[in-house]
Amino acid sequence: MPATRLMPTEIGDDLIDMTRTICDRVLRPAVDETERAAEGGEVFPREIFAELGEAGLLSLPYPEELGGGGQAYEVYLQVVEEIASVWMSVAVGTSVHGLTCYPVAAFGTPEQQQRMLPEMLSGAQLGAYALSEPLAGSDVGSMTTRATRTDDGWAIRGRKAWISHAGHADFYTTFARTSDDGGRGITCFVVPADAAGLTFGTPERKMGLHGDTVREVYYEDVPVADDHRVGEVGQGMTIALSALDAGRLGIAAASTGLAQGALDAATRYAAERQQFGRSIADNQGLAFLLADMEAAVTSARATYLHAARLRDAGRAFGRQAAVAKLVATDAAMRVTTDAIQVLGGAGYTADFPVERYFREAKVTQIFEGTNQIQRLVISRDLLRSVR
CATH class of the missing domain: 2.40.110.10 (Butyryl-CoA Dehydrogenase, subunit A, domain 2)
Known part of the structure; x- marks a missing residue:
C-alpha cells in the first residue's frame, strides 16, 4: 500500500508515479534473486542504475543548467524513499551517487561542471x-x-x-x-x-x-x-561535511522507505493470516503493534521532509538532517524488528522479505555517521545557540 506523499508540484507527483512504475516493472522482479546472487559481493546491479539515470532519477536535485532535474530536494528524497521500499541496496546506491556528484556541483569550477556533470548526472557514469x-x-x-x-x-x-x-x-x-x-x-x-x-x-x-x-x-x-x-x-573537510548533511537526508529517506516496505508486508500478512477462525489483525495487541509501526514511519518521514524543506529554502539544516538520520534509522530498525514479530516464525525465514529488511536496517544506524555521532552533532548545535 503506497504511503501518502507530499508533493510541492504536479511534476513531483508525476515523478513518484514514474518511480513506482519502474519499481514494479524493473526492481521488484529482480530484487530477491539479485540480492541472493550478490551475497559474495561480485554481482552488482549496474544496469538498474543505468535505467534510473535514463529516467532522470539520478539527477533530480541538481539545477537544470548543470544537467540536473531542477527538482526540490524533498521531491528527490521521496523518490529515494519509494525505491527503498522495494530495493534498499539501489536506494542507498542512488543516495551515494548523489553524494559523489555534490562536490563538483557545489564547489567545482564552471569548466569542471560542464566537463564532468553531464555524464555523472545522466547515469552514464556511477560514482x-x-x-x-x-x-x-x-x-x-x-x-x-x-x-x-x-x-x-x-x-x-x-x-x-x-x-x-x-x-x-x-x-x-x-x-x-x-x-x-x-x-x-x-x-x-x-x-x-x-x-x-x-x-x-x-x-x-x-x-x-x-x-x-x-x-x-x-x-x-x-x-x-x-x-x-x-x-x-x-x-576538503568543508566539502565533505557539507555533502554529508545532504547525504544523511538520503539515508533518512531510504530508511523510511525500508520501514514502509516492512510495514506493508506485515500489514498484508496480518490481514491474510488466519488463527482461531479469524484474521490475526483482529487481535488488538497485534493491531496496536501495526499502529505503532505506522506512527514510527510517519514520524520518520516528517523529520526528513522538514529538513529537506529547510534546505530547499536556503536555510541551515545540518541539525535537522542529523535528527532525521537518527529518527529514521532508529525507526527502520524498530519497524523491521516488529515486522518479523508480526509474521512470527515465517518472518524468520527467507520465504518472506522481512528478514532481509531487518538485516538491511542495522547498517543505517552506522553509515553516514553513526547515530551516536548524530547525537553529538545535535547536542553541540543546540548548546552552541545558548553559549
Missing part, C-alpha cells in the same frame, strides 16, 4: 564516495591518505575503507590529506576509475545490502591532474 578509512571513520580529521604535488598535478597514496560501488564505479570522489594542518589540511579530488595505481580489496561479506558492493580502495601513487581537484586546497 563512489571515498572518505572513510580503516582508522578514520567518524574521525574524518585523522585520515592518512595523502596527496602530494607533482610536476603534472598530484599523486595520491593511501587506503579507503567501506566504499560503496568500489570496483564498479567510474569515478571516485576522494578526500586526501595535502598538509598536516588537521581537518584544514584535506583536499577533494575526482579520481577516474582507470587511473594507474588504483586497485581494490575483496568485497566485504556483509549481513545485508548485498547488492551494494563494498570494498577497500587502494591508492598507490595514483596520478591526478590538478583540474580534477575540486575546490581550494585544504577545503
